[in-house]
Amino acid sequence: MFVLVVGGGKVGVNVTRTLLGDRHEVVLVEQDPDRYELLDEELEHRAILGDGTETFVLEQAGIRRPPDIVVAVTGDDEDNLVVSQLAREAYGVPKVIARVNDPRNQAHFDLLGISPTVSATSMVMALIQHEVPEHELVHLLELRKENLEIVEVEIGSQSPAAGRRVEQLSLPETARLISVMRDGKAEVAVGSTELRAGDQVLAVLEPGSEEALRELLLS
Amino acid sequence: MKGLVVGCGRVGSSVAKKLQKAGWDVAIVDESEEALMRLGQDWPGEFHVGHGMDIAVLEQAGIQDADAVVVATDGDNTNIVVAQVAKRRYGVPSVAVRILDPARASFYEDRDLYVVSPTRAAIESLASWALDGARR
Numbered sequence: 001m002f003v004l005v006v007g008g009g010k011v012g013v014n015v016t017r018t019l020l021g022d023r024h025e026v027v028l029v030e031q032d033p034d035r036y037e038l039l040d041e042e043l044e045h046r047a048i049l050g051d052g053t054e055t056f057v058l059e060q061a062g063i064r065r066p067p068d069i070v071v072a073v074t075g076d077d078e079d080n081l082v083v084s085q086l087a088r089e090a091y092g093v094p095k096v097i098a099r100v101n102d103p104r105n106q107a108h109f110d111l112l113g114i115s116p117t118v119s120a121t122s123m124v125m126a127l128i129q130h131e132v133p134e135h136e137l138v139h140l141l142e143l144r145k146e147n148l149e150i151v152e153v154e155i156g157s158q159s160p161a162a163g164r165r166v167e168q169l170s171l172p173e174t175a176r177l178i179s180v181m182r183d184g185k186a187e188v189a190v191g192s193t194e195l196r197a198g199d200q201v202l203a204v205l206e207p208g209s210e211e212a213l214r215e216l217l218l219s
Numbered sequence: 220m221k222g223l224v225v226g227c228g229r230v231g232s233s234v235a236k237k238l239q240k241a242g243w244d245v246a247i248v249d250e251s252e253e254a255l256m257r258l259g260q261d262w263p264g265e266f267h268v269g270h271g272m273d274i275a276v277l278e279q280a281g282i283q284d285a286d287a288v289v290v291a292t293d294g295d296n297t298n299i300v301v302a303q304v305a306k307r308r309y310g311v312p313s314v315a316v317r318i319l320d321p322a323r324a325s326f327y328e329d330r331d332l333y334v335v336s337p338t339r340a341a342i343e344s345l346a347s348w349a350l351d352g353a354r355r
Contacts, residue, residue, distance in 0.1 A: 053295070053320075054322065055323070055326075056322070076296070077272070077300075078272060078296035078299070081299075082300070082323070085299075086323075086326065104273065107308075108272065108300055108304060111304060111308050112300075112303060112307075
């Protein structure tokens with residue numbers, strides 16, 4: 001596989017190193033001359049010095065071949081957006097992964113159809129929610145391509161679902177329960193699984209059905 | 220008419236003043252408060268401090284009601300993103316964007332944006348002046 005990585009910060013370098021270790025062909029673009037010197041030596045001349053949003057730099061890095069995947073992981077979201085757009089739309093790169101530094105910019109990536117994206121901040125926030133839930137319904141994972149998401153819900157003591165079996169619940173068409181965790185032990189949720197207050201339930205659902213699920217399991 | 224100018228440098232501030240003189244309501248967004256100085260003491264329009272990619276700032280400046288948006292910060296990529304957000308998220312009828320890099324300028328030209336590339340204009344005019352000179 002041929003991978004083009006734009007941005008030689010911690011993320012870019014570690015991705016490059018790992019891919020090289022797996023014997024893939026990688027070119028890394030870095031625009032800071034001092035940083036570039038350092039990287040080029042370590043990576044045995046697989047680094048290119050330049051602004052990865054300049055087309056001649058991308059071309060020097062081999063974008064015309066094109067790469068199997070472009071990874072845009074600079075510290076600037078606007079740069080990652082433009083690299084991704086150029087790669088996909090100007091050079092026909094089949095796959096692009098972009099880093100979102102400021103989660104507020106996620107909407108721009110979505111608007112411009114740049115997917116998948118990776119945001120360390122959002123992932124840490126999701127983990128914080130998971131570890132110290134503040135809301136009763138926690139988003140664990142978004143499967144954008146499949147248009148599904150996985151959420152975690154704690155069955156409330158007033159929940160209409162407490163004391164009932166999964167098959168007795170009128171779940172919306174667009175949601176299914178995956179597993180039930182009680183006293184630290186998880187089981188796959190089947191029709192006969194009985195829910196109790198305090199259970200941690202994982203569910204897979206289409207975005208937009210959270211409210212129905214919330215009513216059924218929480219209120 | 221309502222105009223929104225993002226980036227209050229030499230270009231943005233002058234565009235804003237021209238629109239305002241023509242009787243438009245003008246709002247400006249710039250990261251630095253000092254940029255307000257470029258507009259003169261008696262700037263009658265709105266001035267919002269913040270980054271052009273920040274949706275909260277754009278909405279505060281009224282992007283949803285703007286008839287025209289002019290994007291001219293000193294960052295090409297910021298301009299490219301903000302212009303597309305204005306066009307595609309808010310459906311602003313006219314969006315003009317300054318892109319210094321001629322390569323990016325031609326790539327983004329075909330997307331319903333009015334692209335102005337001062338660098339490209341300079342290249343074309345200098346080259347044709349020189350070529351004409353050779354014939355003179």
